[in-house]
Amino acid sequence: MGAHSKVALLEARVEEREKEIESLLKSNNEQRASTVHVLQGLLDSERAAHADANNRADSLSLQLQAAQAKLDSLQQELTSVRLNETALDSKLKTASHGKCSRVDDYEMGLDSVQDMEMSDRIVRVNKRSRSNTSPLKHTQAEDGGSVFKGDEDTRSQQTNSEDYRKFTVTKIKQELTKYNFGSRVLDMRTGASKREWLELYESCMLQKS
Incomplete structure (x- = not known):
């Protein structure tokens, strides 16, 4: 083969190698351009998402x-309402306390009047009991003799005919005073309960029947 043939x-x-290199460079450039386009799209999406997040954060704020x-x-x-409620509650408590005080004063005065009336009645009854003797009732016995019964029989009959447990304290005082137990009424402590008055009634009236 001649020199010209080798050169050709x-x-x-x-030339073939240059074409291959040019083709590879072109393909590489196209891939790079595609990659840059994709990356640019991702960057734009990220920026849009970041802006949207900022807008949402501002809106939420x-x-x-x-x-x-x-x-x-x-x-x-709420604080104003509570203050008003506290003020109203204080006024109601003050008004209620004043009303209760007036009621207590009235009841104390009424009790004092009743006690004074009861004391006067007891004194009068005791005076009558000392100046007068109880009348005796004459009855005929089965054997022909005479039996005398005094106020105790009458008191027993009256006591048995009534349910003394339903008596009020005032009624108990009246009954005891009526049957000459006024001194026992005066000896009772102030503020005694109804149960204590019933016990006094039983000891004075029922045991005598």
């Missing part, structure tokens, strides 16, 4: 501020 063959190979302001307003209203 080498030139052909060089404004909503939170509005809710906090409303909560503060409600708290102030």
